[in-house]
Amino acid sequence: MCCTTALLDASLAAAADGTPAFSADPLATWQTDGIVWSMAAANGVVYVGGTFDHVRPPGAAPGQRQVKRRNFAAFDAATGKLLPCAPSFTGHHHTVRAMKASPDGRVLYVGGSFDHVGSARASNAVALHTSNCTPSKSFRPSVSATVRAIETTDKTIFLGGDFGRVGGQPRNRIAALTPKGALLPFRADVDQPVRALAAAASHGRLFVGGDFESVNGQGARSLVTLNPTTGKTVLSYPGWFPPQSSVKAIARDKTRFFVGAEGHGPGIFDGRIAGRLTNGTMVWKDTCRGATQALVPYKGLLYSASHAHDCGETPGGFPERGDRQHLLVQSLDTRKILHWFPDTNDGVGEHVGPRALAVSRGVLWAGGEFTQVNDTPQQGITRFGSRDTGAPKVPVLSVSDTDPGRVTLTWRASWDRDDASLTYRIYRDGKLVARKTKASTFWDLPRMSHTDSAPAGRHRYEIEVTDGTNTSRRSKAVTATVPAKAAQDRVVGDPR
Known part of the structure; x- marks a missing residue:
């Protein structure tokens, strides 16, 4: 009775935390030959910006079947098809660092370090009409240095970055413009x-994150809320971030905002924080290490890009093991890390892994520095749909003991990237003789065993494992010889 109750409690807890909307199995996706810094979605198109010269089809090796795309590419969000929208961003450091569509999806605002879009001059920020992929003639602000963040509302385009002037006017690292490119009086x-x-x-707030220590002449480490019309400080967040911890990502839903941090130095806060939009109070804070780069709240869960490790203090998290997990999902309410573990490698550049996330048409897109996804070559971009297609890895089966009438089999549990509970099926001489179900994770693979009641003779055993949708191949067979039961030499009471 106790065990049944415990399982029911665990099931209810999992249901309360939600189920990930995406499989951990990647869809076939185009690749880049460099780093993706930013992604944006509008009207069923996903836009990818970064530092790269070409894209290549799914499965193509570096340098093979390349198509020219200078730091910008566009794809059909649902099918992944490469689209002809392909303005080149060149000059200065020739990189796209930030993108955001207008609320109506008609305009895509692009920022970075560049001085040309195609043949047109542009100083680190520009707008593209999404209908025909042409640069806007009106939104051409002259920004003095790199643009690293963009936010859009119906009436205002906010730019953040390294700059000190916009349109020749002083604007220290943040500015507000009209959709036509006119500089607004907002100043911070x-x-x-x-x-x-x-x-x-609707709350009269603009959340701003970065490397800063001071805003409007007052202490404000890494995160501040400003009045979106005037630029005056509304809230700072003392004690939320230690020195050398920078805010790299901010996202929100209808009631909360979410912040991702990168610590500069061993042990500096790298995790995620949730706060209330109404008053700025903290809801929860996780302490995973590993430089959070991007956040997307979607259908009640928070997806993040990082190179997470040492998550042992976060519910559902994993201990320090000397390796990294680059994509995570957790409950918006409880911060619990859920069983969804697609992964990339650290990749090139700063070896961070993924740096950008976007959701469109029910598909999660990720971009960054990585060159592998789930241990398979895939550079710069990947995406995840809803269909679970990956089978767990087949375990290695061993015979640990044989006795008259029985065989004991042992194996190490397998694991699956998007299903914790797995069922193991054991076959004797091709016939199913047992099922065992157990939960496992990549950091906790328990030993398992089964004792089979078998007749005397030589038998062949195999094992397979299923996540309920996909089943592994059967293991390499092992053999066991079951001895016959010893005949009794004497019957009790025999007078001989």
Whole structure:
């Protein structure tokens, strides 16, 4: 009775935390030959920006079947098809660092470090008409240095980054413009680069994150809320971030905002924080290490890109093992890390792994520095749909003991990237003789065993494992010889 109750409690807890909307099995996706820094979605198109010269089809090796795309590419969000929208972003450091579509999806605002879009001059920020992929003639602000973050509302375009002037006017690392490119009177003095922006217009707030220590002449480490019209400080967040912890990502839903941090140095806060939009109070904080780069709240869960490790203090998390997990999902309410573990490698550049996330048409897109996804070559971009197609890895089966009438088999549990509970099926001489179900994770693979009641003679055993949708191949067979039961030499009471 106790065990049944415990399983029911665990099941109810899992249901309360939600189920990931995506499989951990990647869809076939085009690749880049460099780093993806930013993604945006509008009207069923996913836009990818970064530092790269070409894209290549799914499965193509580096340098093979390349198509020219200078730091910008567009794809059908549902099918992954490469689209002809292909303006080149060149000059300065020739990189796209930030993108955001207008609320109506008609315009895509692009920022970075560039001085040309195609043949047209543009100074680190530009707008593209999504209908025909042409640059806007009106939105051409002259921004003095790199743009690293963009946020859009119906009436205002916010830019954040390294700059000190916009349109020849002083604007210290943050500015506001009209959709036509006119500079607005909004002003805030930020002492270090801005890296993340999120507006909550109905609450009269603009969330700003970055490397800074001071905003508008007052202490404000890494995160601040500004009035979106004037730029005056509404809230700072003392004690939320230690020195050398920068905010790299901000996202929100209808009631909460979410912040992702990167620590500069061993043990500096790298995790995620949830707060209330109404008053800025903290809801929860996780302490995973590993430089959070991007966040997407979607259908009640928070998806994140990082190189997470040492998550042992977060519910559902894993201990320090010397390796990294680059994509995570957790409950918006409880911060619990759920069983969804697609992974990339660290990749090139700064060896961070994924740096950008976007959801469109029911598909999660990820971009970054990686060159592998789930241990298979895949550079710069990947995506995940809803269909579970990956089978668990088949375990190695061993015979640990044989006795008259029985065989004991042992194996190490397998694991699956998006299903914790797995069922193992054992076959004797091709016939199913047992089923065992157990939960496992990549950091906890328990030993398992089964004792089979078998007749005397030589038998062949195999095992397979299923997640309920996909089943592994059967293992390599092992053999066991079951001895016959010893005949009794004497019958009790025999007078001989």
